[in-house]
Amino acid sequence: MSLVCAAMMAAQPAVAQPGAPGSERVRELVHLVRQDCGSCHGLTLQGGLGPALTAASLSGKPRDSLVATVLGGRPGTPMPPFRGIVADDEAEWIVERLLEGFPSDSGASR
Amino acid sequence: MLQFFVKYMWWIVPLVLLSACAGPQPVLRGTGDLGVVIERATGQMQVIETSGRKSLAQVSGLGDLSHASVVFSRDSRYAYVFGRDGGLTKVDLLTASIAGRVVQAGNAIGGAISQDGRLVVAQNYEPGGIKAFDADTLELVADVPADFGSEGKRSKVVGLADLPGNRFVYALFDANEIRVTDLSDPRHPKTERYPAGKQPYDALVTPDGRYYIAGLFGEDGLSLLDLWQPELGVRTILPGYGRGEQALPVYKMPHLRGWAVAGGRAYLPAIGRHEVLVVELGSWKEVTRIPVKSQPVFVMARPDGREVWVNFAFPDNGWMQVIDTFTNRTVNTFQPGRAILHLEFTPRGEAVWISARDDNKVAIYDTRSHQKLAELPAASPSGIFFTSRAFRTGF
Numbered sequence: 458m459s460l461v462c463a464a465m466m467a468a469q470p471a472v473a474q475p476g477a478p479g480s481e482r483v484r485e486l487v488h489l490v491r492q493d494c495g496s497c498h499g500l501t502l503q504g505g506l507g508p509a510l511t512a513a514s515l516s517g518k519p520r521d522s523l524v525a526t527v528l529g530g531r532p533g534t535p536m537p538p539f540r541g542i543v544a545d546d547e548a549e550w551i552v553e554r555l556l557e558g559f560p561s562d563s564g565a566s567r
Numbered sequence: 568m569l570q571f572f573v574k575y576m577w578w579i580v581p582l583v584l585l586s587a588c589a590g591p592q593p594v595l596r597g598t599g600d601l602g603v604v605i606e607r608a609t610g611q612m613q614v615i616e617t618s619g620r621k622s623l624a625q626v627s628g629l630g631d632l633s634h635a636s637v638v639f640s641r642d643s644r645y646a647y648v649f650g651r652d653g654g655l656t657k658v659d660l661l662t663a664s665i666a667g668r669v670v671q672a673g674n675a676i677g678g679a680i681s682q683d684g685r686l687v688v689a690q691n692y693e694p695g696g697i698k699a700f701d702a703d704t705l706e707l708v709a710d711v712p713a714d715f716g717s718e719g720k721r722s723k724v725v726g727l728a729d730l731p732g733n734r735f736v737y738a739l740f741d742a743n744e745i746r747v748t749d750l751s752d753p754r755h756p757k758t759e760r761y762p763a764g765k766q767p768y769d770a771l772v773t774p775d776g777r778y779y780i781a782g783l784f785g786e787d788g789l790s791l792l793d794l795w796q797p798e799l800g801v802r803t804i805l806p807g808y809g810r811g812e813q814a815l816p817v818y819k820m821p822h823l824r825g826w827a828v829a830g831g832r833a834y835l836p837a838i839g840r841h842e843v844l845v846v847e848l849g850s851w852k853e854v855t856r857i858p859v860k861s862q863p864v865f866v867m868a869r870p871d872g873r874e875v876w877v878n879f880a881f882p883d884n885g886w887m888q889v890i891d892t893f894t895n896r897t898v899n900t901f902q903p904g905r906a907i908l909h910l911e912f913t914p915r916g917e918a919v920w921i922s923a924r925d926d927n928k929v930a931i932y933d934t935r936s937h938q939k940l941a942e943l944p945a946a947s948p949s950g951i952f953f954t955s956r957a958f959r960t961g962f
Contacts, residue, residue, distance in 0.1 A: 492906070492924065492947075493881045496819050499651050500607065500633035504674055505692060506723065506740070506768070506820065530816060535768070535784055537816030542882065562608065564947075565905060565925035 478547055484566055486543065490551055491562040497535065502559055506535060512558040523552045598643045601660050602911065602953035604922065604929055605648075606946040607632040612648065613945060614663050617913045617920070617953060620931055620941045624663030630654035630670070635950055636677035639957035640702060641684030646952070647702075649678040655689055657705060660954070667705045671698055679729045682960075686750055688727065688735055695721035697737060699753055708753045715742035726770025726781055726823065728961045730794060738767035738781045738790075745770075745781060745792050745801055763790040763801045768838070771823040772961040773848065780804070782823050782838060787811070789835070791851065804851040805835075805844060814839025819880035821864050825961040829872035829892050836863035836877075843877060845895060855895050860886050865909065868892070869934055870916035878907045878921075887921070889937065899937050903930045908948070914955035922948035 478486060491500055497507035508514065515523065527548040530538035543551065554560060600618040606625075610632055614624045629635070631652035638647050645666060648656045653672035658665055674693035680686070680702065686709075688699045699709040713722040722739035730736055733751045738744065743765050749757040765785030772779050772794075781790040788806040793799060821836035828834075832854055835844045843866055845854040861883035868875050875890040884906050889899040904923025912919050918940060921930045924947050931941045956962035 488925075493818065495633050496881075499631065499674070501631050501652070503631070503652070505634060505651060505676070533785075535766075535817060535820065537818055564927075 477550055481566060482547070484563055486547060486551060487554075487560050488562050488565050489543075490555075490559060500562075502555075510555050510559070512556060515556055520549075520552050520556065523555070524548050527551060596661070598660055598954050599914070600954075601643070602920075602951065603637055603646050603648075603658070603660070604920075604943075604945050604948050605632050605635045605637070605950040605952075607635060607924075607949040608947035610650075611946070612646075612658070613943075614658075614660050615920075615929075615943070617918065620918075620943070622943055622945075626658050626663050626665065628665060628668075629656050629658075632949070634676055637950065637952040637956075638678055638680040638687065638962065639952075639954050640680070641957055643954035643957040645702075646954075647678065647680065647687050649675055649689055651675060653689075653691065653693075655687065655700065655705065669700070669705045669707075671700070671707070676723070676725065677727060679727050679735060680957075681729055681733045681735075681750065682731055683733060686733065686753060688729075688750070690724040690727035690737055692723040695723050695739075695741070697724055697727060697735065697748065699750055699756075709750060709756045711748050711756050711758060713737075713739050713742070713746070715739065715744065725768055726779075728770065728772040728779070728825075730772065731776050731960070736770075736772060736779050736792070736794065738763060738770050740766055740768060740784075743767070743785075745779065745790065747794070747797065759797065761792055761797065761801050763792075764788060764803060768820050769823045771825050771827060771833075773828055773833075774825045774960055776960045778848065780823065780833065780835075782821060782835070784817075784820075784838060802851075805846060805853055808837060808844055808853070808856070809840060815841075815862060817862065817880065818882070819862070819864050819884070821862070821866075821880075824867075825959065826867045827875075829868035829875060832892070834866045834868065834875045834890070834892070836866045838862075843875070843890065857890055857895055857897065859888050859890075859897065860900060867910060867912065869919070870912055870914065874898075874934065876910055876919060878910060881906075884908070901937070903932070903939070904928060909950050911951035911953055914953060920951045922951055924948060 499505045502510040528540040530536045604613045611627045613622045630650040633651040646658045653675045657667040672691040675691045678689040686699045696712040722741035727737040734749045745761045745763045747759045764783040767781035768784045770781035779792045787809045788803040791804045843857040861879035877888045891898045905925035910921045929943045
């Protein structure tokens with residue numbers, strides 16, 4: 458059932474979701490996660506200094522705590538807070554995409 | 568006609584076959600002005616020439632290059648490329664082809680080459696440890712796990728550097744230790760352990776191979792080991808350089824390497840601060856601290872030591888600054904492109920190559936005038952490595 462839900466959500470165009478970022482911002486966010494989160498988590502999100510962020514490695518983790526980690530960081534570890542760089546609903550959008558398998562990068566904004 | 572061919576021209580057949588087998592012959596040339604540019608997103612790299620400021624060839628099939636680093640064989644013909652995915656690829660710069668490749672770990676961060684050039688050593692996050700390979704064949708010759716504690720845990724390894732005597736020094740991010748592994752008899756590695764500061768994230772060895780300095784994420788200061796008197800253990804230098812202030816969030820870990828040494832001083836990125844720290848080698852006294860634009864990532868001395876060029880962490884990674892080491896002031900602040908990830912000086916330092924990831928280009932600057940000389944297209948470029956590294960301890 459959850460697989461079906463995930464598939465249905467993935468099939469929805471991102472712009473159609475309430476509170477979801479627009480297409481240019483989506484491109485920026487995907488680039489940010491792949492490249493700059495990728496400094497520690499790897500371009501393929503298989504991990505590095507930071508843990509892997511693949512769908513498999515995140516499965517079962519509560520999404521609220523993942524969103525809180527993105528926004529607030531994890532004190533005592535190198536994970537910095539991204540509040541101010543991404544908005545709250547953008548952090549939620551990033552976590553949703555991570556949980557279903559993150560999209561590939563189409564480059565920096567023009 | 569056929570008789571004529573058989574009698575006089577028979578030699579053409581084996582010649583044609585031979586040349587077809589051998590493929591295009593490499594041009595006879597030296598390698599001292601060659602280098603590579605990593606194209607991180609596509610698992611490729613360019614072979615470049617600094618004299619002509621041009622790309623010579625592209626090599627594909629190098630795996631995940633998110634945090635790729637490169638060392639060179641002592642004849643500076645081969646580049647050993649360490650990929651994030653544990654791939655170790657030996658690339659022939661002259662033929663621009665892969666001469667060997669192994670996937671040696673699940674997650675790797677870089678590597679080093681031994682003083683005698685016979686061993687290539689990878690530093691790994693998963694499984695944590697170092698592994699040594701025969702530089703010719705890439706056959707595994709030593710596997711040294713970074714184990715710690717009593718529960719069989721293994722630490723991520725950072726800051727690997729070669730030392731005289733086919734020894735290697737490195738730090739353990741999770742175990743707060745510096746280790747020295749002697750691979751002079753690679754089948755029987757011997758490892759010494761030195762307790763160090765909290766969460767070392769990278770390190771450097773001075774060009775003479777004497778001092779090893781590890782940057783610390785979890786502590787206000789740096790860990791120093793004098794490799795001429797290792798029995799004295801690790802001491803903390805620049806303790807409390809952050810003055811107890813809350814460090815800024817770090818969006819990109821700084822990188823340390825022996826390139827930061829100039830004029831008897833080390834120029835070090837202050838983690839979580841908009842500062843470059845200047846410390847005197849030997850006395851380890853703070854000379855000064857230089858305010859800079861943002862959090863420094865690479866703090867690299869021009870080969871003559873007169874200038875230090877600095878790039879910065881996200882989100883200020885479009886900027887660079889130049890510090891005059893005579894006055895310890897910034898003398899230039901400029902924007903070479905979007906997402907500046909790395910820079911590399913030509914062997915004698917007349918030019919510097921700068922990768923601008925989000926502009927898909929490498930910019931080449933004159934280091935006297937600070938003017939741009941040329942740009943080369945490159946797909947999402949990150950690390951730039953020149954063959955002159957082959958002759959430097961710690962590279």
